[in-house]
Amino acid sequence: MDVDNVSLGKFPGLLLCFSAWLADQPSKDIIKLMWNMSRILASDPCRRFTLGFTIENRSFRLWILNRGTLLRAQAFDFIEDQYSLVRVFLSFAFSSAENMGWDPTITFSHCDSDNRRQYNIIVDEKVYRTVTTLSDYPADNPLGRAARVWKVEDAQGNTRVLKDLWLEHDRLEEHQIYENIIKDVEESAEPGFEEETMNAVVPHLLTPLGHCRVKVSGIADDDTTLVMLRGYDIKKAQATDLMRPSQANPAHKQSFAYSLPHDQDAEYITQTSQDSGFQVPQRVVLQETRKIPNDQRYHYRIVFKEYATTIYDERSLSNILQALADILIALQCIHSAGWVHRDISGGNLYYHKDGGLIGDLEYAKKVEDQSQHNVRTMRSFHPSSYDPCPH
Secondary structure (H helix, E strand, O other): OOOOOOOHHEEEEEEEEEEEEEEOOOOOHHHHHHHHHHHHHHOOOOOOEEEEEEEEOOOEEEEEOOOOEEEOOEEEEEOHHHHHHHHHHHHHHHHHOOOOOOOOEEEEEEEEOOOOOEEEEEEEEEEEEEEEEEHHHHHHOOOOOEEEEEEEEEOOOOEEEEEEEEEEOOOOOHHHHHHHHHHHHHHOOOOOOOHHHHHHHHHHHHOEEEEEEEEEEEOOOOEEOOOOOOOOOOHOOOEEEEEEEOOOOOOOOOOOOHHHHOOOOOOHHHHEOOOOOOOOEEHOOOEEEEOOOOOOOEEEEEEEEEOOEOOOOOOHHHHHHHHHHHHHHHHHHHHHHEEEEEOOOOOOEEEEEOEEEEEEOOEEEEOOOOOOOOOOOOOOOOOOOOOOOOO
């Protein structure tokens, strides 16, 4: 997007990299920059956004990418406008870590025995240490929720699950959705069957233990527009078509190469581009042309009590059948209360201690809710003619 009236001071610090999928035959420099910048966001959970520049002959242009949008500033002639050029590099040198795109609430801890990075993450003033990355491939797409999920340990050594993502500004937080579902299930239960109905639902939903909106320097809630762009109205910018990356359907839930200090799995994550003549990531192969999203997003984390096995990974048929029986009853009660999950899959349903669990409520909403977003939901459960909900 062209930002014709934005001064350099509007951008919170600068970093030597950025990326863009422009539909108008981008140069090799922009494609290389695209790869480098998208990989920074994909590989490092400590990064909130990236900035950078391109130089074409005497033309110098700044770029900024966060999980909500992509902007390119108006180019200037760095030979004639030396003041702006000096200002750019002084910004590089003297910006704070937060203004350079770093997240102070997640820090590198160590590399485990498999040489994979582990982190210390703050949620609601408590520190959790990551043990295993359960899922991070959504972060490969630089524009979107970039959901990452870890198996973590708290200060007492208890095993928990932590989810980190960027939510659309008008979306409810997952713990709020959980609370609203519980409230509506209780209110919709038939008289005399309240306890049975709640017992059919509450034990079969992942239990939130902690949550927070991530704050920058402990003060402001992190936001792709209000904080990163200092409140600049991106609707004023001229929209540009871009080539969105093809949606990944990875063989592994974890982008293993992105969790390694070195490219030990380079063959897995790259393929040769016939058009550009150099290596580009497999997951950013140019596909369809769309308008650049202008989503205002906020940074959100939630910790769940249960660490469970997904139905997809469970190898005991009896455990799967037991989990599905519990899940179907719970879903029927949830539907009777006027809610739909909208993201049912083998990766969002779990087996845990002789029972089934439903997770990932972030897309759930009331049936009468007509709000729409640029997020494509997956399969939904359609109630059958019978009602297994106890009443």
